[in-house]
Amino acid sequence: MHCILLLTKPPYETARSGRRPSHNALAETINGLYKAEVIWRQRSWPSVSAVEMATLRWVDWFNHHRLFGPIGHIPPAEAEANYYAAINNLDMVA
Template identity: 35%
Template structure:
């Protein structure tokens, strides 16, 4: 039996099947919610904008570039949504506030 392919790539049957096979729980919620996954979508948009759509010669070099960018993103890049702090700083401030 062939299932029709849905146009919404992240809510498609194929995508959900692939997640289930890998025992990954999808993070998407209700269809049509404009706030669903906004943070994740903003993150990936920033990743694509800042490292581009390079075609790497190997998977290892792609991973290295992404991890280098992640270190920059978490420890040096300022974010307006967390008071012009880095994610690492915001996490530290949050933990300090919890401990107080």
């Protein structure tokens, strides 16, 4: 029942909430990547826990091991750590 409700909801919130379809573009792109790289590669899944474990492994890879070109061919988690380290260094200088 819960899955059916999710599929029938509109793809974006109303303009009154401040959300537009473009706000969902990144989320939809990530969901598409996840489905293509994890879910659809295996014909069937033995259990929900198998899907959960595969999801956790993919999210870990996506954030901590994937080399992302636009940020210098480093993992996103490393770029985030570098960003906060730079901010802390600026705070110390000031």
